[in-house]
Amino acid sequence: MANTFATAAAPPRMTARQRATLVVLLGAQFMFAVDFSILTVALPEIQGDLGFGIDSLQWVVTAFALTAAGFMLLFGRIGDLFGRKRLFLFGMLMLTVSSLVGGLATSPEMMIIARTAQGLATAIVTPSGMALITTSFPEGPLRNRALGLNGALLSLGFAVGAVLGGVLTDLLSWRWNFLINIPVGIVLFVAALGLITESRSPNRPKLDVPGAITVTLGLLALVFGLTGAERAGWSSPETLVSLGAAIVLLVSFYLIELKSSAPLAPVSVLHSNSVRWGNLGGLLTFSMESGMAFLLTLYMQQVLDLSPFQAGLMFGFLGTGAFLGGSLSSKVIGRLGAKNTLVLGLVVQAVNTGVLFWLGQEMTVSVAVVLLTTFVGGFGHVLAIVSYTVVSTSGISDDEQGLATGLATMTQQIGFTLGTPVVSAIAATQYGELHDGVATPAGVLSGTTFGFLVDGLIILAGAVLIAIFLRTAVAPALGAREATENVSA
Missing domain, CATH: 1.20.1250.20 (MFS general substrate transporter like domains)
Structure with missing residues (x-):
């Protein structure tokens, strides 16, 4: 009886495959957290090499974050429909290619394109990776442990990104802040291909296309208006029109989400x-x-x-x-x-x-x-x-x-x-x-x-x-x- 009770009370343990799967999924999430901050200390070097103005330099950060935020909810729903593993692999491939483009950038425009693509890769991989974690581990202690490790690594990744970015920029070049993603991305792609099991939502939710369009365009108009204020002032037509459009689009998004049967954002x-x-x-x-x-x-x-x-x-x-x-x-x-x-x-x-x-x-x-x-x-x-x-x-x-x-x-x-x-x-x-x-x-x-x-x-x-x-x-x-x-x- 005592042995039976002890066995029943013993905490569940991960299998070897679960541990390997978790390493791959957490490795990808950590990589994206590092990417968010790795360019932070390299911005002045990028500004000097590529010819950014101080009023447009923040787009190196914003282009990444804007596309990540604007499309993350949509790609989370696409993963539910068409397969989270498939989307995860596509996102890792996009990150690897866009990192190569960023590392070879010769102009501000090329840099912004690369950072936008990295943001899209983040929007693809992050929700599918989180969903794969929850579907790979049953609800309870194992899932809690996996999610707890994920949260800790996200915070650590932001700090590590800033330190690693400084080391690479100072000892090599800011370009290595991009190029370092290539071997890591390839390893994670190959490992995910063999380890991760495909999963889809059994409910087949609908795509909230109107919500995705309005929130993405609304955020873009808001950021464009704010950056326009730096260039032309807060009272300029460019700034006022952009901020006005942002308000209209984001209010529309809120109203769409209230009525949608499968909302991207559960504002209700x-x-x-x-x-x-x-x-x-x-x-x-x-x-x-x-x-x-x-x-x-x-x-x-x-x-x-x-x-x-x-x-x-x-x-x-x-x-x-x-x-x-x-x-x-x-x-x-x-x-x-x-x-x-x-x-x-x-x-x-x-x-x-x-x-x-x-x-x-x-x-x-x-x-x-x-x-x-x-x-x-x-x-x-x-x-x-x-x-x-x-x-x-x-x-x-x-x-x-x-x-x-x-x-x-x-x-x-x-x-x-x-x-x-x-x-x-x-x-x-x-x-x-x-x-x-x-x-x-x-x-x-x-x-x-x-x-x-x-x-x-x-x-x-x-x-x-x-x-x-x-x-x-x-x-x-x-x-x-x-x-x-x-x-x-």
Whole structure:
């Protein structure tokens, strides 16, 4: 009897094939997380080599994030219909080819084409990879463990990307930030071909083509309007028309999703107070953190004159703080509750971003301030990530849990997409006169520090609103700890 009980209570173990499959799927997700940040510290080098202006440089980041966010929901549905393995393989092939194009780029246009294709590859592989993880492991401890590892590697990948990008740019060339994907992509493609089992959704959901078109064009118009504000000003016809079109398209998308029988974005669950305010917290923490990272790259290399390698190492402190936040998040949520942890995380991120307003050109003090604030701010950022996911999936019925999770994922992608162009447009108002698209170090200092201040104030304002209006109590400590296993660390 005792032996029977012990056997029944023993945690399930992965088979050798499951472990190998998980390595391939997590390897792909880690690779895409690295790709999101690997060019961050290389941007000034790319600007000089290819002739980007400072007002258009952010498109190297935005072209990737925009296509990833705009098409991810659509390709997730296509994978459900036509096969997730098939789509996963196609995405890995697209990433490998687009990385070769990026590594050989000789003009801004060629670079943007390569980054757009990389974003599309991300939109293809990420949802199919997540679906393959959930279908490869039964619901319970094994799936929770796989999803927990996925979340940890996504956070680690962002930090590793910045460090690796600095090393490759400094020791070899920024081109190797692209070329390194080629052998890795080939290995993962071949391994996936033999290890992964094909899966499809048994329900054969319809494609929400109107929703996909309106959200993609709406995000594109919004980003184009924001970048147009840098070039022509906020009151220019170009900016106003683009932003007006974005509003019309995104409102249309919302109305389409409310009526669609198979919506790309489950906006109907926004009736829940916790879903609504939790996703606002997620949108703020993701968008403002990605915008801060873009400005910090410009500051470290164009004001402090650090090398890409040195700048990449400094981003490692942000990654360390983020890792610590992920490790302690369940304990903090268990003690404070998810709502209070979300507010705390946002306030910590806001304060440590806003403090960067007082940065100057003095090397020693500035480096110390950047290291300390990015470490503590990264800790707060990940507290906000974990708690927003818990909040935004709480207080709703079981049959809406899948919708709430999908909406939280969409929030993350839109945040990544909008952060850099929004904060870049704010900073551009203070760059001063440009010479051949390039600002002076004093202009970059003025613009980036102003951007840091506004970035922090936006997060702080969101934290105050959430503290006031988020009324729904979130699960007790045990439920919170279980929920954090499935979210990004």
